[in-house]
Amino acid sequence: MRVAILGAGSIAFGLAAFLAKHGHVPVLWSPSGKRTRGLAKGKPLVAEGAFEFSAKVAVADDCASALAEADGAIIAMPANGHRAAMDAAAPYLRDGQPVIISSHSSFGALYLSKKLAERGTVLPIIVWGTTILTARQQSDHKVQINTVRQKVDVATLPNCASDLGMELCTQLFGDRFIARDGLLAIALSNLNPQNHLGIALMNLTRMEKGETWGQGEHVTPAVGRFIEALDAERLAIAQSFGLSVRTVREHFSLSFHVPMGSVSGMNQQMHAEGRCGFGPKSADSRYVLEDVPFGLLPTVLLGHLSGRPAILHEAGIRIFSAAYGIDLASANDLLLDLALDGLSPEDLKSLCKQGYAA
Structure with missing residues (x-):
């Protein structure tokens, strides 16, 4: 699958390495462009620690091109950047294009849902109680993976799309997800x-x-x-x-x-x-x-x-x-x-x- 990753910090780098290692095609987009400069210049993304990976990955110049051909998107940045990322993505998200929030915070899924409703766009918003991995960025193209979590709580908004959300997460990241009873449970699951x-x-x-x-x-x-x-x-x-x-x-x-x-x-x-x-x-x-x-x-x-x-x-x-x-x-x-x-x-x-x- 082609997956747009909105963010370019340690978790975004870790997710990109994990997805690419398992045969998917991540496309990184950084709002400022600063953290993807090394990758954009052709440096390989290098992951070490809990798993190893080294290869070139795609970088998008803007949010629109990151989302254009993506089968889904992941918001992977600090919570204080979620609103800006959602505002940037909302005009380009299309019906049925799933969005994962890693990890969900401060009812951000409701904010995105409200923005999309204003545009008449309908899609599943998948929320995680925490990130699937912990990592620390070492440079503009290297990341240290500290751990890959065994289990991560997940829910989908709206609830009727829960099976689709679980299927997508499993396809991308393996059998490591526990379904919770809706967004409110996830809001109380980020420890x-x-x-x-x-x-x-x-x-x-x-x-x-x-x-x-x-x-x-x-x-x-x-x-x-x-x-x-x-x-x-x-x-x-x-x-x-x-x-x-x-x-x-x-x-x-x-x-x-x-x-x-x-x-x-x-x-x-x-x-x-x-x-x-x-x-x-x-x-x-x-x-x-x-x-x-x-x-x-x-x-x-x-x-x-x-x-x-x-x-x-x-x-x-x-x-x-x-x-x-x-x-x-x-x-x-x-x-x-x-x-x-x-x-x-x-x-x-x-x-x-x-x-x-x-």
């Missing part, structure tokens, strides 16, 4: 924001001072207990909506191939095996600047709607905003147009199953 809150908040001075520190090593028992308490808030919200979602312990076990245990214990094992990587070396990190507005804020919203307030999540937003001296919640450019805070829980569940009608 990175809560986990990064615990890791970054309790290691903030290391980030600010630019230290090199092992991330798993510093998920100490205190940090692990904090992450588990954050997880309890998320699970309570999911339960109030009648949804089954993965626990944080299941997430670490399935994502990083370690036996189930405490959050700290699993991270310590990953560190001992040399599979955990390093924590952020700067306060200018997606763990805060992306995950706080686009990850924690939606959970707080759902907590208010469900009557199960996410007190620790909300405190995290306020603490980081105070520490950074900015209103991090105001950076979210997806939720404002959706006005979800005015919906009842039942209306939100319905919208998350059907999307906006064209």
Whole structure:
């Protein structure tokens, strides 16, 4: 299949390498064009680590040409770029052309659904609870693949296209997907924001001072207990909506191939095996600047709607905003147009199953 990848960071490079290695044809598009310059000049895309790959891949000059002959598209960039990517893609997406959001954040699928409905375009929007791999970009054409996840939660908007979404994901990436009950379940399945809150908040001075520190090593028992308490808030919200979602312990076990245990214990094992990587070396990190507005804020919203307030999540937003001296919640450019805070829980569940009608 020919797959347009909207993005050119570590995950986009990793997805392109994975797809090309398995016989598909990825086409990368970078909104700025900066991160694809090496590939555009003919350098091979090189992946090392969890799997190896080296070959030239296609690069598109603009979003329109990336999508023109694609069988499907994947949005693979930080959440703070999702709106711009969706705005760029919406005029060129065609009926039936599936879009995967890797990974879904801040009800971005509803934003895209609304944009497409305004144009009368109907297509499946497939959302992942997390990325299928973790990676770190080494240069303008090299990427280190840290891990390929065993299982990833997936749902499709609208729900009636769920079988198609699952079939497509499996065709592209293999038998590693678990179907969840709609977009709302996926909105409560992205564990990175809560986990990064615990890791970054309790290691903030290391980030600010630019230290090199092992991330798993510093998920100490205190940090692990904090992450588990954050997880309890998320699970309570999911339960109030009648949804089954993965626990944080299941997430670490399935994502990083370690036996189930405490959050700290699993991270310590990953560190001992040399599979955990390093924590952020700067306060200018997606763990805060992306995950706080686009990850924690939606959970707080759902907590208010469900009557199960996410007190620790909300405190995290306020603490980081105070520490950074900015209103991090105001950076979210997806939720404002959706006005979800005015919906009842039942209306939100319905919208998350059907999307906006064209």
